[in-house]
Amino acid sequence: xxxxxxxxxxxxxxxxxxxxxxxxxxxxxxxxxxxxxxxxxxxxxxxxxxxxxxxxxxxxxxxxxxxxxxxxxxxxxxxxxxxxxxxxxxxxxxxxxxxxxxxxxxxxxxxxxxxxxxxxxxxxxxxxxxxxxxxxxxxxxxxxxxxxxxxxxxxxxxxxxxxxxxxxxxxxxxxxxxxxxxxxxxxxxxxxxxxxxxxxxxxxxxxxxxxxxxxxxxxxxxxxxxxxxxxxxxxxxxxxxxxxxxxxxxxxxxxxxxxxxxxxxxxxxxxxxxxxxxxxxxxxxxxxxxxxxxxxxxxxxxxxxxxxxxxxxxxxxxxxxxxxxxxxxxxxxxxxxxxxxxxxxxxxxxxxxxxxxxxxxxxxxxxxxxxxxxxxxxxxxxxxxxxxxxxxxxxxxxxxxxxxxxxxxxxxxxxxxxxxxxxxxxxxxxxxxxxxxxxxxxxxxxxxxxxxxxxxxxxxxxxxxxxxxxxxxxxxxxxxxxxxxxxxxxxxxxxxxxxxxxxxxxxxxxxxxxxxxx
Amino acid sequence: xxxxxxxxxxxxxxxxxxxxxxxxxxxxxxxxxxxxxxxxxxxxxxxxxxxxxxxxxxxxxxxxxxxxxxxxxxxxxxxxxxxxxxxxxxxxxxxxxxx
Numbered sequence: 001x002x003x004x005x006x007x008x009x010x011x012x013x014x015x016x017x018x019x020x021x022x023x024x025x026x027x028x029x030x031x032x033x034x035x036x037x038x039x040x041x042x043x044x045x046x047x048x049x050x051x052x053x054x055x056x057x058x059x060x061x062x063x064x065x066x067x068x069x070x071x072x073x074x075x076x077x078x079x080x081x082x083x084x085x086x087x088x089x090x091x092x093x094x095x096x097x098x099x100x101x102x103x104x105x106x107x108x109x110x111x112x113x114x115x116x117x118x119x120x121x122x123x124x125x126x127x128x129x130x131x132x133x134x135x136x137x138x139x140x141x142x143x144x145x146x147x148x149x150x151x152x153x154x155x156x157x158x159x160x161x162x163x164x165x166x167x168x169x170x171x172x173x174x175x176x177x178x179x180x181x182x183x184x185x186x187x188x189x190x191x192x193x194x195x196x197x198x199x200x201x202x203x204x205x206x207x208x209x210x211x212x213x214x215x216x217x218x219x220x221x222x223x224x225x226x227x228x229x230x231x232x233x234x235x236x237x238x239x240x241x242x243x244x245x246x247x248x249x250x251x252x253x254x255x256x257x258x259x260x261x262x263x264x265x266x267x268x269x270x271x272x273x274x275x276x277x278x279x280x281x282x283x284x285x286x287x288x289x290x291x292x293x294x295x296x297x298x299x300x301x302x303x304x305x306x307x308x309x310x311x312x313x314x315x316x317x318x319x320x321x322x323x324x325x326x327x328x329x330x331x332x333x334x335x336x337x338x339x340x341x342x343x344x345x346x347x348x349x350x351x352x353x354x355x356x357x358x359x360x361x362x363x364x365x366x367x368x369x370x371x372x373x374x375x376x377x378x379x380x381x382x383x384x385x386x387x388x389x390x391x392x393x394x395x396x397x398x399x400x401x402x403x404x405x406x407x408x409x410x411x412x413x414x415x416x417x418x419x420x421x422x423x424x425x426x427x428x429x430x431x432x433x434x435x436x437x438x439x440x441x442x443x444x445x446x447x448x449x450x451x452x453x454x455x456x457x458x459x460x461x462x463x464x465x466x467x468x469x470x471x472x473x474x475x476x477x478x479x480x481x482x483x484x485x486x487x488x489x490x491x492x493x494x495x496x497x498x499x500x501x502x503x504x505x506x507x508x509x510x511x512x513x514x515x516x517x518x
Numbered sequence: 519x520x521x522x523x524x525x526x527x528x529x530x531x532x533x534x535x536x537x538x539x540x541x542x543x544x545x546x547x548x549x550x551x552x553x554x555x556x557x558x559x560x561x562x563x564x565x566x567x568x569x570x571x572x573x574x575x576x577x578x579x580x581x582x583x584x585x586x587x588x589x590x591x592x593x594x595x596x597x598x599x600x601x602x603x604x605x606x607x608x609x610x611x612x613x614x615x616x617x
Contacts, residue, residue: 121599123603170588174589188603194599195597202589213566213575213578214562217525217569222574266615267615
């Protein structure tokens with residue numbers, strides 16, 4: 001009996017080369033934890049930086065290796081799919097991850113240290129905190145947390161099983177919740193952001209999980225291929241499936257930040273330390289959108305006629321909320337949060353299109369949006385006054401007169417968000433809109449174009465504020481950063497321009513990559 | 519025996535949890551409600567595993583328990599820091615971030 005059970009046990013099949021990018025980042029995260037335990041405090045920061053960048057570099061090498069060898073396949077007993085889309089998204093996430101890590105490493109912007117609290121456990125405003133600040137302590141635990149989040153993000157768009165996807169969702173979210181509460185300045189705001197992010201995030205992942213349970217009850221499998229097969233065969237219990245699919249989608253739409261599931265994003269964007277906001281805003285959106293598309297295309301593709309109208313409505317609501325509420329914001333980080341809600345709406349057009357063009361368009365869009373977002377938050381982290389970051393828009397009035405270069409770079413990012421030609425944002429929007437139009441969603445595209453025009457108003461408003469207002473006492477100044485942030489600002493600005501003028505190589509890459517295995 | 523009863527129970531637990539998150543003002547209670555939602559999902563997974571006659575659902579339940587434990591660690595850490603700096607774990611008191 002026992003022997004029979006053992007002999008019928010199939011050993012799972014792992015192709016470690018295909019899993020390498022994810023495994024390398026998790027291995028790096030574990031090394032990083034060990035560094036926390038065994039390296040002296042004085043050297044910890046530099047060792048952590050070396051470990052982090054080395055990990056990302058090796059993982060990127062593994063992604064390139066998978067790409068050049070055109071490795072594809074479903075691994076780990078149908079839990080992990082390596083296909084064109086997964087490889088490309090992993091590459092994009094690692095590039096954004098490197099830019100985010102560079103912002104994390106910045107130490108010259110704040111005279112007291114980096115962007116994170118010297119000890120997250122010390123009470124805000126206490127004498128303990130003061131001592132830690134004076135002693136120059138740094139919370140180097142952000143590095144292992146960063147790597148764990150990055151590993152979860154690499155796994156998320158490649159997960160092809162609801163359980164793997166749930167675990168990846170939590171692995172990427174939990175470190176982000178913690179890091180959101182670790183800002184050096186305005187710690188109460190930061191802690192509040194962490195609490196809101198955590199409660200709402202846990203709430204939405206519970207929805208995801210219950211949805212997964214219902215889908216499993218309907219299909220008898222948590223595997224996307226199995227769900228798609230069941231969907232094509234079965235006709236009973238449709239209600240249970242639809243409810244489950246809706247709950248799964250809610251969990252993912254929350255992470256993407258689609259209205260009406262965006263309530264956390266303005267608060268978290270504003271309260272979290274700015275380097276983290278930049279990284280999270282870009283990388284979470286890329287990973288979660290990849291996961292959303294995989295679920296919708298691969299697992300629930302057979303029920304397209306049921307979910308497409310809902311996606312239409314969500315896209316419209318998201319674009320409307322993002323642009324209309326965004327206009328009323330007086331804080332630059334909140335404004336960028338609503339801009340990201342609007343962008344999530346534009347990206348949903350690609351899901352609504354449910355075509356290969358939609359997929360490749362959204363891959364391009366995600367790459368350019370991610371790069372521009374990290375760049376924009378890098379500039380936000382440099383605009384400061386005596387109390388720290390000056391994120392209030394009033395302090396940005398006249399910035400263009402005071403520091404024309406940085407204000408100019410920020411204006412470039414805003415124009416890219418608005419989708420002005422010769423910036424990468426225009427090409428991304430064009431690719432997604434034309435894919436949606438080709439699939440017959442013309443009314444949706446018309447609404448999207450109107451929404452982009454309205455959104456253009458609030459980006460231009462900031463540019464006008466920066467350049468056509470006299471600088472006053474209240475105008476913040478731009479701090480001269482160290483090489484880390486300079487590299488980020490330079491690279492993101494260059495990519496935003498280059499991808500706007502010469503988008504073809506990346507468009508071709510996205511077109512070739514736009515496949516899903518099932 | 520019919521599995522409907524188990525699935526119905528899990529749906530009831532999930533709804534109680536969801537209503538708890540939306541209505542209770544104490545962060546710890548809201549968080550407990552989230553845990554209840556996760557456990558409702560576990561119950562549904564196990565019941566469906568019995569219906570479907572395979573083990574996937576039961577394995578999922580184990581994974582969910584581990585993930586929920588990790589979530590407790592992170593969640594209580596965040597709630598503790600908030601409580602220590604504000605002397606309150608009420609969600610309504612955390613109201614600095616708004617328009």
